[in-house]
Amino acid sequence: xxxxxxxxxxxxxxxxxxxxxxxxxxxxxxxxxxxxxxxxxxxxxxxxxxxxxxxxxxxxxxxxxxxxxxxxxxxxxxxxxxxxxxxxxxxxxxxxxxxxxxxxxxxxxxxxxxxxxxxxxxxxxxxxxxxxxxxxxxxxxxxxxxxxxxxxxxxxxxxxxxxxxxxxxxxxxxxxxxxxxxxxxxxxxxxxxxxxxxxxxxxxxxxxxxxxxxxxxxxxxxxxxxxxxxxxxxxxxxxxxxxxxxxx
Numbered sequence: 001x002x003x004x005x006x007x008x009x010x011x012x013x014x015x016x017x018x019x020x021x022x023x024x025x026x027x028x029x030x031x032x033x034x035x036x037x038x039x040x041x042x043x044x045x046x047x048x049x050x051x052x053x054x055x056x057x058x059x060x061x062x063x064x065x066x067x068x069x070x071x072x073x074x075x076x077x078x079x080x081x082x083x084x085x086x087x088x089x090x091x092x093x094x095x096x097x098x099x100x101x102x103x104x105x106x107x108x109x110x111x112x113x114x115x116x117x118x119x120x121x122x123x124x125x126x127x128x129x130x131x132x133x134x135x136x137x138x139x140x141x142x143x144x145x146x147x148x149x150x151x152x153x154x155x156x157x158x159x160x161x162x163x164x165x166x167x168x169x170x171x172x173x174x175x176x177x178x179x180x181x182x183x184x185x186x187x188x189x190x191x192x193x194x195x196x197x198x199x200x201x202x203x204x205x206x207x208x209x210x211x212x213x214x215x216x217x218x219x220x221x222x223x224x225x226x227x228x229x230x231x232x233x234x235x236x237x238x239x240x241x242x243x244x245x246x247x248x
Contacts, residue, residue, distance in 0.1 A: 028073050029098065033058055033066045038075070038095055039102055043138055046079070046088035053134040070095075106236050114243055122198060129156045130178055132193035133164040137176040139200055141232040145172060150223070150230070153185035156193055187219040187227065202237030203244055 029035060033055070040054040052063055067089060070076040075095040079088040133154055151167040165181035168174045175182075195214045198204040206228035209215040217224040234240075 028075070031066070033062065034070060034075070035098075035102060035105070037063070037066060037070065038091065038098055041076070041089060041091045042096070042099055042102070045138070046090065047086070048088070050134075051089070053131065054138070056128065056131050103235060107239060110236060110239050110243055114240070122194060122203060126159065127193040127197055129154075129159045129161055129164060129193045132156075132196045133166070133176060133178065135200055136196055136231065137166045137174065139231045139233055140166070140168070140174065141230060142168070142172040142174075144226070144229050144232075146223075151181065151183050151186050153181045153188045154196075155188060155190045157190065158192055185219065187217060187223045189227075190216040190218070200231070200233045200237070202234065202240035205241065 029038075036055045036058070037051060040051045043054065045051045045054055048060075048063070048067075051067075052058070052060060055063070058066075067076060067078075071078055071089075074092055077090045077092055079086070079090055081087050136154070145168055147170065149167070149169045149172075152165065154164045154166075156162050156164075161178045163180060164176070164178040165183075165185065166174060166176040167181075167183055191209070191214060195204065195209060199206060199209055199215070204214065206215070210217070217227055
């Protein structure tokens with residue numbers, strides 16, 4: 001018989017099977033990379049390189065390993081070369097069902113782990129231009145683009161590389177790349193990469209960024225007025241914006 005003062009040192013073997021649903025879920029998706037990969041696939045990424053652009057902090061080797069694990073666990077389906085999108089990855093219904101869980105986790109972080117000091121630190125952090133450009137490209141609202149297409153040049157005065165571009169044709173087929181634009185730009189966007197992240201996630205409004213000079217636009221005046229409508233930003237943007245306003 002175990003006495004109460006013996007329980008802390010007693011060796012209790014675990015069950016042979018996992019009976020707790022929380023434990024099962026943690027085993028399948030508890031790794032932080034899994035949630036971030038699911039986030040990217042939910043946002044529309046399909047190809048390996050696109051997923052890696054959205055999660056640049058993971059090594060390519062580890063990303064490949066995690067995708068294999070997620071395929072084995074029934075969270076991801078690998079697309080073959082003869083599929084319409086070529087080689088890539090698609091979420092299974094089980095992984096798609098994680099979307100409200102991911103949204104809930106993000107909202108929890110906003111409500112309980114978004115200190116005012118972290119927002120202030122954003123003013124001094126220099127972000128990677130390539131990741132910021134990819135994030136803006138992925139946020140494009142195709143339904144809001146002009147019928148004849150749109151080309152935008154992005155200039156990053158204090159970063160290297162110092163420019164990039166994205167272009168969409170009349171069929172909404174898009175391209176994005178670092179370096180000088182390959183086609184004449186309809187609109188030039190001048191900003192630091194970090195400001196683009198803050199805009200996308202709701203830390204700063206487009207009106208504020210434009211009025212304070214954090215973002216400058218050059219080109220067709222009508223397109224300048226429509227700039228913020230070309231993007232469909234993070235589902236957390238409104239909640240973050242409310243939190244930031246509460247700090248001011």
